[in-house]
Structures are given as structure tokens and as C-alpha cells.
Amino acid sequence: MASPRRIGAPDAKNRTVLLDAAEQLILDQGYAAVTSRKVAEYAGLKPQLVHYYFRSMDELLLEVFRRRAEHGLELQQQLMRTRQPLHALWEFSTDPAGARITMEFIALANHNPAIRAEVALYAERFRDIQIETLEKVLGTADIDPGRFPPGALAVLMTSVSRVVILEQALGVSGGHAEALELVRRELERVEGAPAQNDTSDTPQAT
Amino acid sequence: MASPRRIGAPDAKNRTVLLDAAEQLILDQGYAAVTSRKVAEYAGLKPQLVHYYFRSMDELLLEVFRRRAEHGLELQQQLMRTRQPLHALWEFSTDPAGARITMEFIALANHNPAIRAEVALYAERFRDIQIETLEKVLGTADIDPGRFPPGALAVLMTSVSRVVILEQALGVSGGHAEALELVRRELERVEGAPAQNDTSDTPQAT
DNA sequence: GTCTATACTTCGATAGAC
DNA sequence: GTCTATCGAAGTATAGAC
Numbered sequence A, B: 001m002a003s004p005r006r007i008g009a010p011d012a013k014n015r016t017v018l019l020d021a022a023e024q025l026i027l028d029q030g031y032a033a034v035t036s037r038k039v040a041e042y043a044g045l046k047p048q049l050v051h052y053y054f055r056s057m058d059e060l061l062l063e064v065f066r067r068r069a070e071h072g073l074e075l076q077q078q079l080m081r082t083r084q085p086l087h088a089l090w091e092f093s094t095d096p097a098g099a100r101i102t103m104e105f106i107a108l109a110n111h112n113p114a115i116r117a118e119v120a121l122y123a124e125r126f127r128d129i130q131i132e133t134l135e136k137v138l139g140t141a142d143i144d145p146g147r148f149p150p151g152a153l154a155v156l157m158t159s160v161s162r163v164v165i166l167e168q169a170l171g172v173s174g175g176h177a178e179a180l181e182l183v184r185r186e187l188e189r190v191e192g193a194p195a196q197n198d199t200s201d202t203p204q205a206t
Numbered sequence C: 001g002t003c004t005a006t007a008c009t010t011c012g013a014t015a016g017a018c
Numbered sequence D: 001g002t003c004t005a006t007c008g009a010a011g012t013a014t015a016g017a018c
Helices: A013-029 A036-043 A048-053 A057-080 A085-093 A096-109 A113-139 A150-170 A176-191 B013-029 B036-043 B047-053 B057-080 B085-093 B096-109 B113-139 B150-170 B176-191
Strands: none
Touching: A013 A036, A013 A048, A013 A057, A013 A096, A036 A048, A048 A057, A057 A085, A057 A096, A057 A113, A085 A096, A085 A113, A085 A150, A085 A176, A096 A113, A096 A150, A096 B096, A096 B150, A113 A150, A113 A176, A113 B150, A150 A176, A150 B096, A150 B113, A150 B150, A150 B176, A176 B150, B013 B036, B013 B047, B013 B057, B013 B096, B036 B047, B047 B057, B057 B085, B057 B096, B057 B113, B085 B096, B085 B113, B085 B150, B085 B176, B096 B113, B096 B150, B113 B150, B113 B176, B150 B176
16 A cells, blocks of 8 residues: 655665765754755755655665664674674774764654664664674683673673763763773773774774 | 743743653653644643743753753762662663653754753763762772772763663663673672662652 | 734645656 | 655744733
8 A cells, every 4th residue: 555656766876865965964963853855955956856765754764774784784793703803893882973873763763663673673683793792702711601691791882882972972071981991901801902903994883 | 132032930830831741742752752832732732832931942952851850960869878879879770761861862962052061061960979979889899999990880880771771662682681680790799689668769860 | 921823934745747 | 767846734933912
């Protein structure tokens, strides 16, 4: 029972331009600013084109999330295979743009069922990979898995990076130095001092 | 120079009704849903009344935040004086409604300077109290302050509670049980098994 | 002091032109 | 296959009536 309205090709150039514009808009002004008119302005296109390429604004938002999440997931899987996966994971999850946009989508998910389902799906996948990595790495390390199980540490790492980044954006810094130093020290305890580079590209979280 | 428009008295009954409505609306549908029409509908009043009691929608939002933050701050200070401040603090910071609304305001703060300043101010104050409490409590406990300084632990506690609550709302649960168990165990290590009740009221976080 | 009538802006969406 | 003209609903805000 879908709408009879025609929708533009998925690989059309302007469709990608619109997705990029929407993503940038979320970073600059938050999800609430993603209106057809503003997206079009960012993209340098006419507002009506947004509705030509996307059935609704929700669909556009969903597509932005999917694209970014899919990319982030691949990246995270690559990081798992580097020499220092935990250091890589930490660097990955402390990417400010990634954390910011993730928070926007989580806020959005709280009152948008379609977005929520998608965010939940990817969040579980990210977490699974993190836990898998931690299980491998901690097996050889001097960490008691009874006191610090991989699942708990995955949640801890994600939590601290997210909150610290968000607070930094606000200008809040109480306890940050101590928390970051704690993480740094524990990472080093498990994987040794960080090497220069594990991947060629700068990671982006989702 | 400010607008010559007249604004309703700060203690008028309907003003409070509107603030309550806006707060509930944020919980139900997120900050973006706080429009003059919807707030009025929730309050059972005419949309124009929102603009009579508040100079702008931003001012309404700011007022909602201030009221809640001020209340939460007082509550947190009370908890500090209970027999098991850390258990109380944890219960306080795992209040779902509190965490949800806080995240909405943080998301909002990212692109609203007035809200950002206010959120940052209160966040620092909350953190300061938490650190102060941890310093006292940890002094007598079997925790190495070199490895786990109060500031780091305050950030850790806040981070984990926020992220776990947010993820629970999404339906994500990977690693939660392990993380919560870890916190429970460490709290018990410091303060012993939790007593029935430290305060008479159910706390609400901000 | 309290509220309403009303102006004006921006929104999402679609039918139909190229 | 791509884009535009246009509509009706919803948004903020103010001047002025009670």
C-alpha cells in the first residue's frame, strides 16, 4: 500500500549530495534542524528534491544513519585485526564527530520507532565486536576476568568515551583528566605502550 | 533593548502548569517536540499563553532545565549526608527519567548557546559534589587513590549509568548485566551491602 | 494582571511539468 | 528519469482586548 509517488534512483548523484548535507546539518545544528529546506540549502539544491529522493524526512534520517553505521562497523572490524586492537578501539570511540552524531540519533531514537530499531540493531553489533575483541586480548593479559569481564569492560569503555566527549563539547571537564589517565594506564597494562599507527585512516565512530 | 511585550508573573499558576507540560513533553517526545502548540495542548491551555509567560521557546526550555537541575542538586547534596552516600548516588544517577531528560538537554545544548552555558554550569556542580563525596568515602576504603582517583570514579559512575539507561531505552543490553554487577560489587566493597533505605523519597537525577 | 485575535514564517508532502 | 509549482498544516511571536 505504498505511495504511488515516484522516487529517484538510489545511486543518483544528488541523492548522495543530500545525504552528505543532512549529515553535516545534524553535526552543526542537531537532528531537529534537518528540514527539507535546510538540507536543500546545505546541498545547494531545491527543497522539493529532498522529497523526490526520499519518501519522507524520516527515511532520509534513517538513510543517513545506516550509511554511517555501516561504514563504522566495517572500520571497527578492521581495527580488531590490528596489533593493538584496544588502543585502536579507544581511538575509534573517542572520535568527537562520531560520538556527537551518535548521540543525536540516540536522542532521536527515543521518540522515533523506526530509528530506534535501526540504532539498537547496530549498537548490538558494535558491542558484540568489542566484546569479541576484548575476550581475545584479555585472555593473555593480567586482568581477572571474574572481576572485569569483557562485557563489562566494553560497556565501560564506550560509556567513558561518550560521556567525556559530550562533556568536553559542553565545556565541562571535572574528573576528565583522571578518567582518561586511568583508561590510558589500563590500556597500556594490557597492550603495552601505544605504537605510532595501526591503520592508515582516521577512524570515525558510529 | 528588550521587547516591550508584557510577560506574566513568575508565580502564576498557569506558568507552572506550562513548565510541567513542557517537561513531560520532553520525556515523551524529545526536545524537538516542545512547540508552543503542543505544550499548550499538554497543559490544556491556549498556545498563545506560552508566549505570554515566556519571552521565547528557548526561555521556556531554559526554565524547565533550571527548575529540574536546582531540585536535583539539592537532592544530591542530601544524599551525600546519608549513611551510604555511594549507594545513594548510584541509585540517584540510574533514575531513568532523570537520565533521559538530561540527555535531551545535552543534545539541545550542542546547538543552543544559552542552554549549553546552563547545562555546563550545573554539570560541574553535580560533578564537584560527587568528587567531594568520593574523596571522603574512599579515604577509609580499600581503594588505591593512585590508580582510582575520586575524579576518575565520578566520571566512571556517571558514564556507565547514563549509557546503560539510554541503551536500555533502546532495547540494547549487551554487556549490561556484567557492567552493573561490576558496579554493584565495587560499591559493596567500599560501603558494604546496601541497607533498605537511606532517604524517604525516590530520587530524580538531573 | 491575564488572555485572545491575528500576522507572518516555515514545514512536509504531492501532483504534474519537463 | 529528473525536477518544480503549489497546497494545507504547523510553527513563533506580537499587538491589543478584557
